Amino acid sequence: MVQFEEERARWLEAKNRRKRYLDLHPDYFEDASLELADPLLYDRLIRRFQTAAEREAEGRSKGFSGQMATDLWRAEAKKDALDHPDPASLFTYSRGPEGEIREADKDEVPMTKEEGKAWWRDEMTQRFLRGGDGDFDYKTVDGNDKYDDPEKERDRQEAYFDSMESDFDTDGEGKEKVLTGETGIQDY
Helix, strand or coil: CHHHHHHHHHHHHHHHHHHHHHHHCHHHHHCHHHHHHCHHHHHHHCHHHCCHHHHHHHHHHHHHHHHHHHHHHHHHHHHHHHHCCCCCCCEEEEECCCCCEEEEECCCCCCCHHHHHHHHHHHHHHHHHHCCCCCCCCHHHHCCHHHCCHHHHHHHHHHHHHHCCCCCCECCCCCECCCCCCCCCCCC
């Protein structure tokens, strides 16, 4: 039981450090390769709300080979989603009568571009916290106390100083000082 609690404490510490890392590095969400983490989800939450000009600009930034790779990943992901449906997924896919791929929405879907971005960011945050980014070296964050919560450090320091006995009113040996002489009143 003790080992389980220690393991859980380590897991929570790592998860908190990962969250702190994301707070300090918001550029993590700007990485173009993040789209490949879940191409179908990206397609439904981000690309769905992009204008043709925004898609074109995104394609140019990736270059021809990058755009081809992204399209290939998306097609493979759709094929995989058809072959192995995931009931926990936000969106499901099925084949239509003509063999086309149909997207079936669940009850809740984002209705605006901002909502879609918020959902995407939340999904990628949860994925990162779980340790699901295979391209990221989590050891650099999990074992680094630089990503500890500053409040936690402050609490630790306060507990340390609270545990120390004050010797401002003692002679250093635990006996109360007897103040003599000065009254604090200035004589002029």
